Amino acid sequence: MRRLQLIFLFFFTLTFFSFASEKVSSQRYIDPLTAKNLVKEKGAVFVDTMSYLECMDHRIPGSLCISLEEFEKRSPQLLKDKTQHIIFYCESDECLRAGETHNVAKTMGYENLYILDGGLPAWKRAGFEIESIIRIRRQPVESIKFNKLEEFKKQKKNLFILDVRSEHLFKKGHLEGAVNIPLYVLHRRIKEIPKDRSVLVVDETGKRSFLVCCYLINNGIRDVTRLFGGMKEIERGKKQKR
Amino acid sequence: MTVLKRKGLFLFFMLLINSFFIGDMSYGMTKVACTDCHRERRFTTLFRESVHGNIGCTGCHEPIKSLDRHIRKKEGLRLISCGKCHGEIEKVYNNSFHYLYEDFRCYDCHYEIHGLKPQKEQIKIAIAKNCIRCHPNEEYAASGHGASVMKGNKDSATCSDCHGLHDTKAYHTSTDKYILEAREFYNKACKSCHSNYEMMRRNNLSPDTVKYYEETYHGKVQDLGYPTSVAGCADCHTTHNILPKEHPDSTINPKNLAKNCERCHPKIHPRFAEYKAHPDYRDRKKYPILYASFVFMVGLLLITFAFYWTHTLLWWRKVYWEKHRLEALGIKLETPLNHQEANQEIKRFSIQDRVMHVFLVISFFGLVITGFPIKYHNAPWAKVLIKAMGGAHNAGLYHRIAALILIALFLITLWRCIKFVFPNGFEKKNREGWKERLFGPDSLMPNKKDWQQFKAMVKWFFNKGDYPHFDRWTYWEKFDFLAVFWGMFIIGGSGITLWAPELASYIYPGWVFNIASIFHSEEALLAALFIFTVHFFNTHLIPTKFPMDPIIFTGRYKLEEMWKNRRLEYERLLKEGRIETLKVKHPSISLKIISSMFGHASLWLGLIFTLVLLWTFFFG
Known part of the structure; x- marks a missing residue:
């Protein structure tokens, strides 16, 4: 019985590791120049995996704006050919959205998938152009640090906390009273945000909330503040307290 | 839609009227100016007075192809890159955090781009005010730097002094990378x-x-x-x-x-x-205490080296001159020993002594190689050594391992010293004779005889007397041993303090760590230079032993050598009848090769390191 358990454990470990390594090695990372050549030679298309707002604000020319969250729903219409060469990217070299979208596409049967190594910053560093279809005018935006949050809440009595993270992250944990409007649907649900209230924008790491705030200000929401460092800072603060 | 149509018709009508008077754009047969439609103050008066006023609209905007389409908002304005004129700024900006990660454009910071005027305000204040629009950092505003900038201090750091202006770094601390x-x-x-x-x-x-x-x-x-x-x-x-x-x-x-x-x-x-x-x-x-510590350590170094380097030089001269004199006269020193006796091997060091010395050499080099790059961090070799060891963290780890070996050796030596003085235990009846043992000929404790031998040696240096006769340990060997022994209290104590300063803080205050740093660093220099110069000369490089004496590794030497260099010990052992018990076989070839290789490697490594240290000290 014990021997059987050992054999089972051995094969389980083997399968786990082979699966894990396969998952990583199957992702093909390409540099900006290769990506550009791929477009020219194989008719590859770029897919910006950020939200619609971010993609329309700045993207690689000719990219399709399909966010990670909507890829499964929208790709059958936009990418009908499963042999189409697709290059996924996101807007920072730390972002994992391109890799995650790549995995979703793979399970859907797309065959020729790539990830732009280093994302949009690498593209810019290579000296290639980007385009702006609907630019969000940048605005002065106030930010608040997590250790001043309680004070801030007391100060802004009618505070509307807008959590722009995706639904599953919101479910895992959020600030008390926060309303979840994920960034990828924000342009469709902007009307749900009250114009007469102070708005605090919360994202994952504080990197996306600035643009969201600018978008809100441009849409007539005047009192907008962003949470510096996003939910990551809140978690860090909790750990420090512990 | 109707509103747009109405607006379009109005604009068309206006242009038609304007075309009779002024214009620089062809619309049909008529030339029109941008300001005919874009009449806001920022496009007219403010723009004309701005720094870009002389380059006109088409300096920054590409000319439109069809005015008709433009009026109907079918053709937008394409911007000409600011880099066309500001090429150098564009080059650095394209690698900045603001462009790479936030996709900021020039006009996002230079927000009143049409009315941009030469900065009247002090530039540092203007920069801070501009950055604060998006980074309202109340901490900075309250800080010494920020408050000084706002007061007009031109030296104080504004945002761009730390973060860069157009070249704000992409490795911003908000990212987990870089x-x-x-x-x-x-x-x-x-x-x-x-x-x-x-x-x-x-x-x-x-x-x-x-x-x-x-x-x-x-x-x-x-x-x-x-x-x-x-x-x-x-x-x-x-x-x-x-x-x-x-x-x-x-x-x-x-x-x-x-x-x-x-x-x-x-x-x-x-x-x-x-x-x-x-x-x-x-x-x-x-810092009176730190100053006193520093002066004490420097003094200790200077006195030790002044004394021993002089001693070494005088010794070297005497030996060399004496050797030359005897060679010139054709004199060969005769011993009363016959050929067989002269070649008889005598045990000087036990296997325990020899193994301990091998470990001492290893730990010593380990400490020197991992520690000195920190002491002389500016030297180019320091960076190479640390990199070769896999970084400062690894060097620190190896340093501690070597230190543990040295501490273990120290404790074993301490135990052996105690056992030497009290071989039968510590009870009163068993302690008998401890004083004789402690100051006896087999002990490493200095005594009156050493002082006499030293004086005789000095006389011999100056040709005023004969070479003194020594017993088992010479005075410089005793110094070698005791210097390391007492040095261990300084270097070991300071080392342990610096190893665990958190724990040490429960025993003494933080400024002791500063003293520990001075002691550890200077004592290390003293130890390394002493071993690599004085010890190496006394035991290996002296002309009678050059290039190396492997006795500490083989543990034995010839009876003739004992007669020459340790006459008192020879006579004592002969008298006590113990010489027979110390006779051993000639060392095996493998032991000789291993001893020679290890000895030479250590010797050369030490000498090279000495040269590197002296070079760093004087020219580094």
Whole structure:
């Protein structure tokens, strides 16, 4: 019985590791120049995996704006050919959205998938152009640090906390009273945000909330503040307290 | 839709009227100006008065192809890159955080682009005000730097002095990447101003703070290229809320300092914070104890080397001259021993002594190789050595392993010394004869005879007497042993303190760590140079033993040698009838080869290191 358990454990470990390594090695990372050549030679298309707002604000020319969250729903219409060469990217070299979208596409049967190594910053560093279809005018935006949050809440009595993270992250944990409007649907649900209230924008790491705030200000929401460092800072603060 | 149509018709009508008077754009047969439609003040008066007023609309906007389509909002305005004129700025900006990660364009910071005028306000204030629009940092505004900038201090750091202006770095600290680069960059940014002599003097600040910081462990490791392992400027002074020491909210205020240190050194006693982060130990008034420690160690080094290097030089001269004299006269020193007796091997060191010495050599080199790159962090070889060891962290680990070996050897030696003096135990009846043993001929404890032998030796150096006769241990051998033995208290004690400063803070205050650093560093130099010059000469490089004496590895030497160099011991053993018991076989070939290889390797490594050290000391 014990021997059987050992054999089972051995094969389980083997399968786990082979699966894990396969998952990583199957992702093909390409540099900006290769990506550009791929477009020219194989008719590859770029897919910006950020939200619609971010993609329309700045993207690689000719990219399709399909966010990670909507890829499964929208790709059958936009990418009908499963042999189409697709290059996924996101807007920072730390972002994992391109890799995650790549995995979703793979399970859907797309065959020729790539990830732009280093994302949009690498593209810019290579000296290639980007385009702006609907630019969000940048605005002065106030930010608040997590250790001043309680004070801030007391100060802004009618505070509307807008959590722009995706639904599953919101479910895992959020600030008390926060309303979840994920960034990828924000342009469709902007009307749900009250114009007469102070708005605090919360994202994952504080990197996306600035643009969201600018978008809100441009849409007539005047009192907008962003949470510096996003939910990551809140978690860090909790750990420090512990 | 109807509104748009109506607006379009109105614009068309207006243009038609205007076309009779002015215009620089062809619309049909008529030329029109942009300002005919774009009549806002910022496009007319303000623009004309702005810094770009002379280049016109088409300086920044591409000419439109169809006015008709433009009026109907079918054709937008394409911007000409600002880099067309501001090429150098564009080049650096394209690698900046704002462009790469935030996709900022020139007009996002230069927001009144149409009415842009030469900056009347002091540039540092203007920059701070502009940055604060998006980064409303109340901490910075309250900090020493920010408050000074706003008061008009042209030396104080505004945002761009630390973060760059158009070249705001992509390794911004908000990203989890580029931590090393970020720390290097920001440390350098602080240092660039705080080491500027004129600037610091103007602002009543010490211009040598950076220099003193780089003399501490933190500064040295940071300078070697490992800023993530130690405290950099911002770790103690923070980033934006840098306040003067006297301010109650300052992180370096004595009340907050322990908490500040605790971020990197957990579980410390509050007196840990009495550590001086960048002291000038040459300043007698401000740091009297540090100054005294430094002077004491330097004095110890100077006295030791002045004495022993003179001793060595005189000895070398005498031996060489004597050898030359005998060779010239054709005299060969005869011994009363016959050929067989003269070649008889005599045991001098036990297997325990020999193994311990091998470990001592290994641990000593381990400590020297891993420790000296920290001491001489500025030297190019220091960086190479640390890199070869896999970084400062690994070097520290190897240093501690070597230190543990040395501590173990020290404890074994201590135990053996005790056993030597009290071989039968510590009970009163068993202690008998301990004084005789302690000051006897087999002991390494100095006695009157050593002083007499030293005097005789000096006379011999100056041709005023004969070469003195020695017993088992010569006075310089006793010094070799005792110097290492007592040195262990200084170097070991300071080393353990620096190894676990958090624990040490429960025994003594933080400024003791500063003293420990001075002691550890200078004692290491003393030990290394003493071993590599004095010890090496006395035991290996002296012309009678050159190039190497393998006795400590083989454990034996010839009876003839004993008769020549340790006549008193020879006579004593002969009298006691013990000489027979010490006779051993000639060492095996394998032992000779291994001894020779290990000995030569150690000797050459030590000599090379001495040259490197002296070169660093005088020219580095």
